Amino acid sequence: MSHHLFLLSPSDTPLYSLTHFSAKPSQAAQSPLSANLPSWSTSAFAGTLTALSGASSVVQASTQGGGVRMGGGQDRHVIQMIANASLDVIEEVVRRDNGMYLKSVDKFNEWTVSAFVTPGNMKFVLLHEGKNDEGIRLFFSEVWELYVKTTLNPFHTAHSGIVSGVFDARVRASARKHL
Amino acid sequence: MEYNAFASLSHFRILLVPVGSISRATFDQWAAEIRTLENLRLSDIPPGTKDEKARFMPSPKSKGYLHLCFPTHPPPSSHYAMSLFRPSLFPLGVIGIASCSHTDSLSSIAAEFNATVKDLFPPDSLYPLAKNCFVFEEDDGTTNLNLGDHLPGLVIIPSMMGNKKENIETLLADLCSNILAEFSTVVNTLESPLGNEYLNATLFPFLPSASDFPRQLVDDEPERLSRVPSQPEHSPVPARRVSTPILGMKRNPSTGPSSPMASARQSTLNVPMARKRQSLIGAASSHGRLFKVLGDLFILAGRTEDASVWYTEALTLFKTSTDSLWHASTLEGLATLSLLDAWSGQGFQTSISTSKEPWGDISERLDQAISLYGRPGPLPEPDQRYDLHAYLYTVAILRHSSLLFAAWAAKGWGPLAFTALMHPGPAPYIPPTLSHPDSHLPRNRDRLSSFSGVTRSQIAAVLSQVHGPWLLHLGHRERIAVLESVAYLYSSLGYHRKEAYILREVVGCIMDLVVCAREEDGRSYLPGIAANGKESGDLGAVAVKGIERSTGNESVLKLVKFVCEMHGIDVEAVTFVNPSTQDEGGAPQDVNADDVQEDPYGWPELQIGIIREALAVAEALPDPPSVAQFSLSALKSLHAVLGDDDQHHMYFTSGKALTAAKRRGETRSIEYWSGRPVVSIELLQPPPSRLLVENPVSVLAQQRSEGAGQISQMTGPFLYNPRKSVTARGSTLVVTDEPLEFVLTLRNPFVFDLEIQNLSLSTSGVAFDMKPISLTIPANSYHPVTLTGKPLEDGSLVIRGCHVQAPGGASREFLLPLATAEEEEHRFRRRSAAACESDRTKYSGLESRSKKSEKRNSTLVASALSKRTIPKFLECTVVPEQPLLRIRWSSLVHGAVMLYNGEKSTLRLTLENVSNLPVDFLRLSFDDSTIGPAQAALAEGDLSIYDAYETEYQLINRPVFSWDREQEDTEIPAGRKVAIVLTCSGKVGCTSGGIYISYGYLHRPQSTLSQPQETFHTRQLSYPVLVTVYHMLECHNMDVFPLDQGGCEETSEDGRAILFKDVEEEGWCLFSIDVRNTYGLPFEVTLNRVQKNAPPTSTTCIVAPGATTRMVLPLKKIQLPEEITSQAIPMLSDRQFVVDKTKLSTAEYKLQRELFWYREELFKSVRGHWREAGGTRSGELSFRQQRMTLPMLATLRTESIRIHLELYRRGSETSEEQISVMRKNGTYHPAPYQFVYLRVRIANLSFQPLVLTADTTVDPADHVIQEGVLSDVPIGRLEKGEERELEAPLCFVACGRFHVQVEARAVDGAVREARVGSATLKVVVSEDNPE
Structure with missing residues (x-):
C-alpha cells in the first residue's frame, strides 16, 4: 500500500514530496467494472487517457497478484494530477471547516485524499488507499512540527523547496511509524 | 446529448431527421420550432379506438404530461441491447422534416424518408414505433401539393398556415397516440410466457425477430414491423388471451397504490405462470423484469401512478433476487417518478412527515442504484456487456450528481431546479445563479451552498465516483459525453483543477480518434457524429479531420489552452501579431517589465507534462502556428524549470513549425519571444584621436594670455567649481558622418544557441544610418555585440533601445533607459517593494496565478510604478564635421628621450591634416610625471610658504616641455603637413610626459547670420614621451x-x-x-x-x-x-x-x-x-x-653701517704726514710706546639716515693708553651714503696681541640703541716692529 505526500505552497507549488510504501496490504476492493479492460487503442493519446483514468495502476496491481505494490509502478504524473485536482475540494472545505486536519476530503480513482492545512495556508496532501484516520492525523501533526521547524530557518522562504536531509529523514521515520 | 438530463427516463424521444434536399439552416429552424413543444398534455392525445391498444392511452381527463424530447441523431448501435432494459434511450418515433420546392415530388420525399429510417435503425430493432414526415412548404402555395394528400405518413404543412405550432402539436399528438398504442403491442408480446422467458434470458434481453418466435405469438409481429405506424386504424387486432383481464384491470387504476390489491394481483399472476412455463422452457422466471418494463413504459406514457405501482411491484420481487442491474434501474425509475410528481405539483408522499431535504429520498434511491450498479454481477456471462454496464453505472452517477447540482444551483428545491432536471435542453444548461458576472466568486458559491444545504464537496464526492478505469469500457461517444458532463459539473462547481483533469481526458479521447481516423486512410471514423449539428465543436473535429480540414482544431486547442491556463502555464505568453496592422511589432517593452519576479505558481512537474502534451496535440492536429506558440510560450515562461532536452526540443520544434506555418500561408507572424534579450547598450568611445571636446568660446581669449596655465588648469581658486562638473558631464559628442560603435550586451538564458535574425538600434532624433545584423547568442551566456552606424546630420541623437527579430517572428522594440540615479532608485524601490511582498501570500490557489496580477498590483509595487517619470535614454549630440590631424613623424626614436638633469633638447613633430577641412586652431599642452605629485603636494596645503614657492617655481619656470607658440604657424590647410618644435628639458624625477595637441576648425562659414556659437569643438592628439633623466x-x-x-x-x-x-x-x-x-x-x-x-x-x-x-x-x-x-x-x-x-x-x-x-x-x-x-x-x-x-x-648682506679701522702714525710731531703702520696679513704691527692713531671711518650704507654713536674698546685695555673718551662718542646724523671720520690716539705700552673693536650704535628715538655695525682690528705689538 503506498502513500504519497505533497507539501504544497499557497501558490500550489510542491515544496516537498514523499512516496512511502507501507507493509500493510491494500484492502481496497476492486470494482468489477475495473476488470477486463479493453485494449482499445494504441495511440499515445489513448495512453494518456488510460493513465489518467487510473487504469494502468489497476492493471499493475492485478499483474502483481493484487498484493503490495512495490516500486514506482504507479504513474507519478497521474498521482500529481490527482493531488493537484484535490486542491479544489480542499480549498472549498477549508472555507467552512475550521479544523486543520481534513480527513478523506476527496476520493479520486482508487485514491483517498487526506489533507492538512496549516494556518499559513500550506497544504499537506496525502494520497492513500486504506482507511487510517488516526495514523494519518498523527503523521500530519508530526510533519507540521517538522515543517514549522524548517521555516524557522531565516533563509527559508515560503516559496523555496525543502531540501533538508534531516527533514526528509524525520518525515520518513514518521511515515514508517504511523502509516 | 442529454445524458445529464435527470429525467431522461421519462423523456418521450422522437427523432428528427432531415429528408430530401433540405438545407441545414431550414432544418434547424423547423427543429427548433418543434422543440418548443416540451410537454404534451395527456388530455390532448387522441384516445385510441380499440380497447386492446388503449392500455397506455391516457384517459381524456388525466392531468399528466408527455415529456417530449427531440434528438437529431439515433442512438449508437451498441445500445440496442438495452432496447427493453431502458426504452427511454431510444427514439420512439421518427419525424422526417422535409422542405418542399418545385423540383421534389412528394413520392420521392416519402421514399427517401423511409429509406433514411431504415438506414438509421438496425433491421431487427424494436424502434421506432411510429414515424411521420413533415413537409414544410417553402413558399406561397406555388408547389404541386394537391396530389400529396394520400401518401401515407406524409403531412404537408403549407406555408400559408398561420398557426403552425398548433398544427404541429396536433400532428405530434397523433404520432404519440400511435406510439402509445404500439406500447401495448410490445407489452402484450412480453406478457406471453415465452416473451417473459426471453425477457429473463440474458442480462440485456431483446425481443427476437419474428422467425424465432413461436407461432401463436408471431401473428402480429411481422405486421407490426411492416405496418405504417401513422395509420393505427389499419393494424389487425392482436390476440391477447392470457393477461388481458389482469392488465385490463390496471388500465385505470385508483389514484393511490393499494397494497392488498397489488398482492392479490401478484398471486393470481405469479403462480399459474411459473408452473406453466417450467415445463415449456425449463426455467421459471420471475416477473420482476416484466413489471419494470411496464413501469418504464408507463413513465414514458406520462402515467406516473401506474408506473409507481409497477415499480413497487418490481422492487419487492427484485429484493429477493440478485438481478442487481434491473433492480438498480427500477430504483432510478422510482427516483424519476418522485421528481415528476414534484414537478407536476402533485406533492410528494414523504414531504409531510420528514424534516429531511425534499430530495432526500430521491438521493437515497439513486445511492442504492449506484451501489447496485457497481456490485459485481451474479454470474460472469461469457458475453457480459461491460460497456453497457459501465455506461449504466456512469449515467446513474451523473443522474445523482445532476440532482444535487440542480438543487445547489437553484438555491434549493423549486421550479428552477425542476426545470434544470426536467428539460435542460440540448445545449449545456447553465443555471441563472451561475451565469451572472459575480458567479465565479467563491462567495457566491458558498451562498448557494448555504441556501440549498448542499455543499459543493458533497456533489463532488458523488461525482468523483464516476471516474475510474471503467471509463475505458465505454464507447467513444459515450466516453466523451460522460467526460464532458463531468467537466461541465466540475466547472460549474468552480472546481477548475478537476475540470482541467477531465478535459485532458476529453482531449485524449478526441485526439485518439483523430489519429486513428487518419490511420484508416482518412475515412471518417464515426459517420454518425458528423451530422450532429448541435455538438460542441470538438466533436466536429472528429469527423472532419478525415477530410483535411481544420474546422475543429480551434476547439481542441481551446481545451488544451484551458488546461494549460489552469496549471498556470501561459501558453499565450507569446502572441501572434499581424504584420499588416502593426508594422512596428508591438509596443516597446519597458525595461522594468520583467524586473519584479512574480511568485512562481503551479506544479513544475505537472506543467512540463502538460505542455508536452499540448505540443503533442497541436502537432497531431496538425496546427503549426499553435505548435510554435505553445513551444515558444513554454520557453518564455517556463524555461527555469524545463530540462535541457525539452528546451532543445521545443526550440527546434518551434522553428520547424514556423516554417511549416509560413508554407501553409500563415500571414501573421509570431512576436519576439525570448524575454528581454538586451541588457545594456553602450556607446563605444571613439579612439582618442577622434575624441571631441567641447569648449566655450571664452576659453579662446583666456588662452591668449597663457599665464600660469599649468596649475590653474587643475587647481582653481575654489575647491568646488560647479561649472566644471557641468561641463564634464553632458551628452556625448559625436561627429556627423563618422561611424559610431555601440556595444550591446545580449543575454540568452536558454540552453540552446539563440538565433537572432535582425538586430538594430532604435533611435530618434537625427537620421541614423545603420545596417541590422543577424547573430547567434551562445547558450546560457551574456554576449556582447558591436553595432555600427552613422549619424547623417547634426543635432541630437537619442538611442532608445533596439529592435530585435527572431527568425520567423515579428520584430520588437526594447527600450533601454539610461541607468540614471533616479532610474536606479526607482528600480531599487520596485525591487524592494516586491521583495517585501514576496513572502506574504495574499492570494492562494488558482487566484495566485500570475495572469490575474494586473489587478493586484494596486499595492506597493504599483505605487512605486506610478511615480515613473519619463525615462532618459542614451543621448548623443551630433556636431558638424571636424578636421582630423595625425602625427606623421617625430624626431624621437621610439618616443623616448634621454636627458641629463638640467639639459635642454628640442623635439620636432610633424602633423598632417588628413581631413578635407582646414585646422585653424592649434594649442599644445603638456604633462609630465612630476606635475602630478607636485600639484598634489600643493593641493594638500601642508607645505610651508617657502616650500610651496619652491614647488611652484619648479612647475612654472622649469617645465619639462615647452613650446614657443609665437614662432609657429597655427594654421594647417586640408591635406597639408606642418612641423612644430618643442623644447624639452631634463628634470630629475621625470619619467614620462605627454604632449597634447588640441586643434579645431573655428572659423567655419556660418550658414546663418544668427548669433555665433558659444562653443567650439576641438580634437586632441596625444603623443606620449618616455623621458629618462640622469641625475649626475x-x-x-x-x-x-x-x-x-x-x-x-x-x-x-x-x-x-x-x-x-x-x-x-x-x-x-x-x-x-x-x-x-x-x-x-x-x-x-x-x-x-x-x-x-x-x-x-x-x-x-x-x-x-x-x-x-x-x-x-x-x-x-x-x-x-x-x-x-x-x-x-x-x-x-x-x-x-x-x-x-x-x-x-x-x-x-x-x-x-x-x-x-x-x-x-x-x-x-x-x-x-x-x-x-x-x-x-x-x-x-x-x-x-x-x-x-x-x-x-x-x-651676504651689505652692512648698513660700514666701519673702517686703520692705524697710522705721524711722521713728526707737527707734520701732517701720515705714515701707515706696517700691516701684514690684516694685522697691524706697531711698535710699543709709539703713538699711533686709530682712524675710524664710519659710512652709512643703508637707505635712511642714522643717528649714531660709536664705542671703541681695546683689549686688553690695561696696556693701552688712549686719549679722550672712547665710548659713546657721538657721531651725529649720517645721511644716506654719508661718511664721517673719527680719530683716536693710542699708545700700546706692552708687547702682545691687542684687539681693537669699534661698535656703532644707532640712537633710535630716545632710549633704545641698537648695534648697527662693528669692526675689529687686530694689532700685534712687538719690539721687532719697525719704528
Whole structure:
C-alpha cells in the first residue's frame, strides 16, 4: 500500500514530496467494472487517457497478484494530477471547516485524499488507499512540527523547496511509524 | 446529448431527421420550432379506438404530461441491447422534416424518408414505433401539393398556415397516440410466457425477430414491423388471451397504490405462470423484469401512478433476487417518478412527515442504484456487456450528481431546479445563479451552498465516483459525453483543477480518434457524429479531420489552452501579431517589465507534462502556428524549470513549425519571444584621436594670455567649481558622418544557441544610418555585440533601445533607459517593494496565478510604478564635421628621450591634416610625471610658504616641455603637413610626459547670420614621451663666507688670482658650494657671477666621477631695499590662499622674508652650468635645493653701517704726514710706546639716515693708553651714503696681541640703541716692529 505526500505552497507549488510504501496490504476492493479492460487503442493519446483514468495502476496491481505494490509502478504524473485536482475540494472545505486536519476530503480513482492545512495556508496532501484516520492525523501533526521547524530557518522562504536531509529523514521515520 | 438530463427516463424521444434536399439552416429552424413543444398534455392525445391498444392511452381527463424530447441523431448501435432494459434511450418515433420546392415530388420525399429510417435503425430493432414526415412548404402555395394528400405518413404543412405550432402539436399528438398504442403491442408480446422467458434470458434481453418466435405469438409481429405506424386504424387486432383481464384491470387504476390489491394481483399472476412455463422452457422466471418494463413504459406514457405501482411491484420481487442491474434501474425509475410528481405539483408522499431535504429520498434511491450498479454481477456471462454496464453505472452517477447540482444551483428545491432536471435542453444548461458576472466568486458559491444545504464537496464526492478505469469500457461517444458532463459539473462547481483533469481526458479521447481516423486512410471514423449539428465543436473535429480540414482544431486547442491556463502555464505568453496592422511589432517593452519576479505558481512537474502534451496535440492536429506558440510560450515562461532536452526540443520544434506555418500561408507572424534579450547598450568611445571636446568660446581669449596655465588648469581658486562638473558631464559628442560603435550586451538564458535574425538600434532624433545584423547568442551566456552606424546630420541623437527579430517572428522594440540615479532608485524601490511582498501570500490557489496580477498590483509595487517619470535614454549630440590631424613623424626614436638633469633638447613633430577641412586652431599642452605629485603636494596645503614657492617655481619656470607658440604657424590647410618644435628639458624625477595637441576648425562659414556659437569643438592628439633623466651632479653645502683679505693674499694659484682680481676687502663675500659627480662621466662645472656692480667672472673645474669638488666664487655683497625684503613671499599660481598655520612674530616674519629675498638675489647672481667633459651636451646646474642660513644672510648682506679701522702714525710731531703702520696679513704691527692713531671711518650704507654713536674698546685695555673718551662718542646724523671720520690716539705700552673693536650704535628715538655695525682690528705689538 503506498502513500504519497505533497507539501504544497499557497501558490500550489510542491515544496516537498514523499512516496512511502507501507507493509500493510491494500484492502481496497476492486470494482468489477475495473476488470477486463479493453485494449482499445494504441495511440499515445489513448495512453494518456488510460493513465489518467487510473487504469494502468489497476492493471499493475492485478499483474502483481493484487498484493503490495512495490516500486514506482504507479504513474507519478497521474498521482500529481490527482493531488493537484484535490486542491479544489480542499480549498472549498477549508472555507467552512475550521479544523486543520481534513480527513478523506476527496476520493479520486482508487485514491483517498487526506489533507492538512496549516494556518499559513500550506497544504499537506496525502494520497492513500486504506482507511487510517488516526495514523494519518498523527503523521500530519508530526510533519507540521517538522515543517514549522524548517521555516524557522531565516533563509527559508515560503516559496523555496525543502531540501533538508534531516527533514526528509524525520518525515520518513514518521511515515514508517504511523502509516 | 442529454445524458445529464435527470429525467431522461421519462423523456418521450422522437427523432428528427432531415429528408430530401433540405438545407441545414431550414432544418434547424423547423427543429427548433418543434422543440418548443416540451410537454404534451395527456388530455390532448387522441384516445385510441380499440380497447386492446388503449392500455397506455391516457384517459381524456388525466392531468399528466408527455415529456417530449427531440434528438437529431439515433442512438449508437451498441445500445440496442438495452432496447427493453431502458426504452427511454431510444427514439420512439421518427419525424422526417422535409422542405418542399418545385423540383421534389412528394413520392420521392416519402421514399427517401423511409429509406433514411431504415438506414438509421438496425433491421431487427424494436424502434421506432411510429414515424411521420413533415413537409414544410417553402413558399406561397406555388408547389404541386394537391396530389400529396394520400401518401401515407406524409403531412404537408403549407406555408400559408398561420398557426403552425398548433398544427404541429396536433400532428405530434397523433404520432404519440400511435406510439402509445404500439406500447401495448410490445407489452402484450412480453406478457406471453415465452416473451417473459426471453425477457429473463440474458442480462440485456431483446425481443427476437419474428422467425424465432413461436407461432401463436408471431401473428402480429411481422405486421407490426411492416405496418405504417401513422395509420393505427389499419393494424389487425392482436390476440391477447392470457393477461388481458389482469392488465385490463390496471388500465385505470385508483389514484393511490393499494397494497392488498397489488398482492392479490401478484398471486393470481405469479403462480399459474411459473408452473406453466417450467415445463415449456425449463426455467421459471420471475416477473420482476416484466413489471419494470411496464413501469418504464408507463413513465414514458406520462402515467406516473401506474408506473409507481409497477415499480413497487418490481422492487419487492427484485429484493429477493440478485438481478442487481434491473433492480438498480427500477430504483432510478422510482427516483424519476418522485421528481415528476414534484414537478407536476402533485406533492410528494414523504414531504409531510420528514424534516429531511425534499430530495432526500430521491438521493437515497439513486445511492442504492449506484451501489447496485457497481456490485459485481451474479454470474460472469461469457458475453457480459461491460460497456453497457459501465455506461449504466456512469449515467446513474451523473443522474445523482445532476440532482444535487440542480438543487445547489437553484438555491434549493423549486421550479428552477425542476426545470434544470426536467428539460435542460440540448445545449449545456447553465443555471441563472451561475451565469451572472459575480458567479465565479467563491462567495457566491458558498451562498448557494448555504441556501440549498448542499455543499459543493458533497456533489463532488458523488461525482468523483464516476471516474475510474471503467471509463475505458465505454464507447467513444459515450466516453466523451460522460467526460464532458463531468467537466461541465466540475466547472460549474468552480472546481477548475478537476475540470482541467477531465478535459485532458476529453482531449485524449478526441485526439485518439483523430489519429486513428487518419490511420484508416482518412475515412471518417464515426459517420454518425458528423451530422450532429448541435455538438460542441470538438466533436466536429472528429469527423472532419478525415477530410483535411481544420474546422475543429480551434476547439481542441481551446481545451488544451484551458488546461494549460489552469496549471498556470501561459501558453499565450507569446502572441501572434499581424504584420499588416502593426508594422512596428508591438509596443516597446519597458525595461522594468520583467524586473519584479512574480511568485512562481503551479506544479513544475505537472506543467512540463502538460505542455508536452499540448505540443503533442497541436502537432497531431496538425496546427503549426499553435505548435510554435505553445513551444515558444513554454520557453518564455517556463524555461527555469524545463530540462535541457525539452528546451532543445521545443526550440527546434518551434522553428520547424514556423516554417511549416509560413508554407501553409500563415500571414501573421509570431512576436519576439525570448524575454528581454538586451541588457545594456553602450556607446563605444571613439579612439582618442577622434575624441571631441567641447569648449566655450571664452576659453579662446583666456588662452591668449597663457599665464600660469599649468596649475590653474587643475587647481582653481575654489575647491568646488560647479561649472566644471557641468561641463564634464553632458551628452556625448559625436561627429556627423563618422561611424559610431555601440556595444550591446545580449543575454540568452536558454540552453540552446539563440538565433537572432535582425538586430538594430532604435533611435530618434537625427537620421541614423545603420545596417541590422543577424547573430547567434551562445547558450546560457551574456554576449556582447558591436553595432555600427552613422549619424547623417547634426543635432541630437537619442538611442532608445533596439529592435530585435527572431527568425520567423515579428520584430520588437526594447527600450533601454539610461541607468540614471533616479532610474536606479526607482528600480531599487520596485525591487524592494516586491521583495517585501514576496513572502506574504495574499492570494492562494488558482487566484495566485500570475495572469490575474494586473489587478493586484494596486499595492506597493504599483505605487512605486506610478511615480515613473519619463525615462532618459542614451543621448548623443551630433556636431558638424571636424578636421582630423595625425602625427606623421617625430624626431624621437621610439618616443623616448634621454636627458641629463638640467639639459635642454628640442623635439620636432610633424602633423598632417588628413581631413578635407582646414585646422585653424592649434594649442599644445603638456604633462609630465612630476606635475602630478607636485600639484598634489600643493593641493594638500601642508607645505610651508617657502616650500610651496619652491614647488611652484619648479612647475612654472622649469617645465619639462615647452613650446614657443609665437614662432609657429597655427594654421594647417586640408591635406597639408606642418612641423612644430618643442623644447624639452631634463628634470630629475621625470619619467614620462605627454604632449597634447588640441586643434579645431573655428572659423567655419556660418550658414546663418544668427548669433555665433558659444562653443567650439576641438580634437586632441596625444603623443606620449618616455623621458629618462640622469641625475649626475649633486650640490651640497652651499655657504657664504666673509671674504678675509688675509687669505686672499696668500693664494698664488693663477685661477684664483684672476678670480680675486677685482675683489676688495670690504663689500665682498665668498660663495662656495660642493659639487659631487654621481655619474660615470666627468663633467666640467662652471659658476658664473652675474652682478650688476661687479664685473662678470666665472670659475670652472672638472668634477671627476665620484668626486666632490668645492667651488668658490667671490661675490659682491648684496643690499636689498626694504621695499623688496618686506614683501611677502609671492605665490606664483592663483591657487587657493591658505592661511599660514605657523604663528610667527613680526620679527620672525621679517627675517623669513629677508632670507627669502636674499636667497633669490643670490641665485640670480650665481649661475651654474655644466658641460660634458669632451662632449657637446651641456645644461644648467640648479642650486635651488640649497638652503640659506642666517649667518649666510648676515655675510651676504651689505652692512648698513660700514666701519673702517686703520692705524697710522705721524711722521713728526707737527707734520701732517701720515705714515701707515706696517700691516701684514690684516694685522697691524706697531711698535710699543709709539703713538699711533686709530682712524675710524664710519659710512652709512643703508637707505635712511642714522643717528649714531660709536664705542671703541681695546683689549686688553690695561696696556693701552688712549686719549679722550672712547665710548659713546657721538657721531651725529649720517645721511644716506654719508661718511664721517673719527680719530683716536693710542699708545700700546706692552708687547702682545691687542684687539681693537669699534661698535656703532644707532640712537633710535630716545632710549633704545641698537648695534648697527662693528669692526675689529687686530694689532700685534712687538719690539721687532719697525719704528
